[in-house]
Amino acid sequence: MRIRRGTTLALAALTAGLLTGAIPGQAQAAAAPTATPLPLKTVADVVSAGDRVFVSGGHSSTDVVVASATGAVVGTLSGLPGPTDLLLSADRRTLYVALPSANAIAAFDTGSLVESARYDTGEGECPSSLALTGRYLWFGYGCDQWGGNIGRIDLGRQPARLTTRVVSQDYHDYPLLTAAGQNRSVLLAGQPSLSPSSVYAYGIGAGGALTTLRTNAWSVLGSNLRDIALDATGTTLYTAAGAPYEVQAFPFADISTPSAIYPTGAYPNAVEVSRDGARIAAGADASYDPDVFVFTPDGTELARFELGDELSDGALAWAPNGARLYAVAWDWTGVDQATLHVLPIPAG
Secondary structure: OOOOOOOOHHHHHHHHHHHOOOOOOOOOOOOOOEEEEEOOOOOOEEEEOOOEEEEEOOOOOOOEEEEEOOOOEEEEEOOOOOOOOEEEOOOOOEEEEEEHHHOEEEEEEOOOOOEEEEEEOOOOOOEEEEEEEOOEEEEEEOOOOOOEEEEEEEOOOOOOEEEOOOOOOOEOOOOEEEEEOOEEEEEEEEEOOOOOOEEEEEEEOHHHOEEEEEEOOOOOOOEEEEEEEEOOOOOEEEEEEEEOOEEEEEEOOOOOOOOEEEEOOOOEEEEEEOOOOOOEEEEEOOOOOOOEEEEOOOOOEEEEEOOOOEEEEEEEEEOOOOOEEEEEEEOOOOOOOEEEEEEEOOOO
């Protein structure tokens, strides 16, 4: 049964702990989950730098909340016009924040929390998703229907060089972007807001030129794509769409037939791969059922969690060491309250 906001957060955390590993013979989490209310009414994204966790408030907000590894709120990056997607550099020392309302991307030092740079993406671009491959910071942009495309910022140049419309495909909305942590030669883009959904696999060449490698048949991914992910090597891609009621894995070299499925129930809206690729976190926009699941790559379920609120689209993040999973949800009963959930994950 779904716990309402009127019930204590401690009880919600206990319920989540009881659901973890509910299937006989499966591993259980080492400690109880925790839930911390955030000074945000809405949520766009969450990332973990290890000692700090960052949560963006979305288009109607001006803040990115900073929390400790255990979920305690320790600060705020304020005065930001509509912060949406968040991205960490490979060394986790720089946080990039997409600011579609300002047609810009901001960069912050994750230690000092000082803004170190702001990159103008051009009038009317609305950058809303981010990916990084070496010196190239990619952004999916689009303010109008079929006005979406991909832009590139060459961070290796001083000053950084901006290029927009780097692919021939037009996107109905801004494309969702993701890159592989250990493979700088590939980029994945997903088309949200359409049914059926699609993804495009790109190869990255000299000077950051993108070449379309392949896309999927229209019947493969399902409907209403909410989130995408790549493993660290760029070998496997993952999709979370409103239907079917499962997160799907595909070989990056194929995208025609799923290599694994991860059942979530209705409606899948988030997927995140651990840094070592050993665990897949999958989330669903569930009203009365578990919201977050953890699987091995072959589809074996390790844990499940009931948050007590609605998981926000794409709002899952692994701690770098894989010991915790962060999930951000919002209260669906009209209270307008975002909550950061810290979910201990069983090892192995």
